[in-house]
Amino acid sequence: MKKKFDKNNFIELNNEFLYQKLEDFLRTEINDETFFIIYNFLQLENFKQGEFEGNQYLIQKMNTKELLIIDIVSEEFVKDHSQTRFKISVSEMIELLDEMRTK
Template sequence: MKKKITKEEFINQKGELAYDAMTDFLNLEIDDDFIEVMYSFLSVANFRVGEYEGNQYLLRKLNAQEVEIIDIGSEGFVEEEKLFRFNISVAEFLYILDEIDEWRKDFWKN
């Protein structure tokens, strides 16, 4: 079941840096042809763990309910983990994929 999350809630829960990373991830790693693959990877409950490594980000499915997004491009340069990785529920991520065009908008404002 998808769980609605607004941009404001996302920022309040995970921080501005995680929000920037999320919009960056959506724009750099998920094109229109790949959305269905990502959706399947996340929504299949019996596929509990796994990884997708993109050009700049690693998406790690920790379990059937949670994923971790890691900015592997920044990982070697920053000591504080919270600056380059964050967790999000699968339900919230699926909702964001459904609303991807809206979430991608802020990427181009920077």
């Protein structure tokens, strides 16, 4: 079943700061040039693992259901990576991208 993105649930599992990172990721990495590249990367279930490196963020596809988003620029300056990376389901990210496309 497709998991629907819930902002409050995301904040509860992570925190408000990481939600801001998610919004920053969507704002800085998703544009006309990258939208379909990232969208197709996420949708391909036969592509179980892999990475997409943007200007500031790295998307690691952990498996067909889960992503790890890493702020690679910020990680250069900190030892504790708990506030520079977060997990989100593939279906939730696809939902967020679909919402961006319809705006």
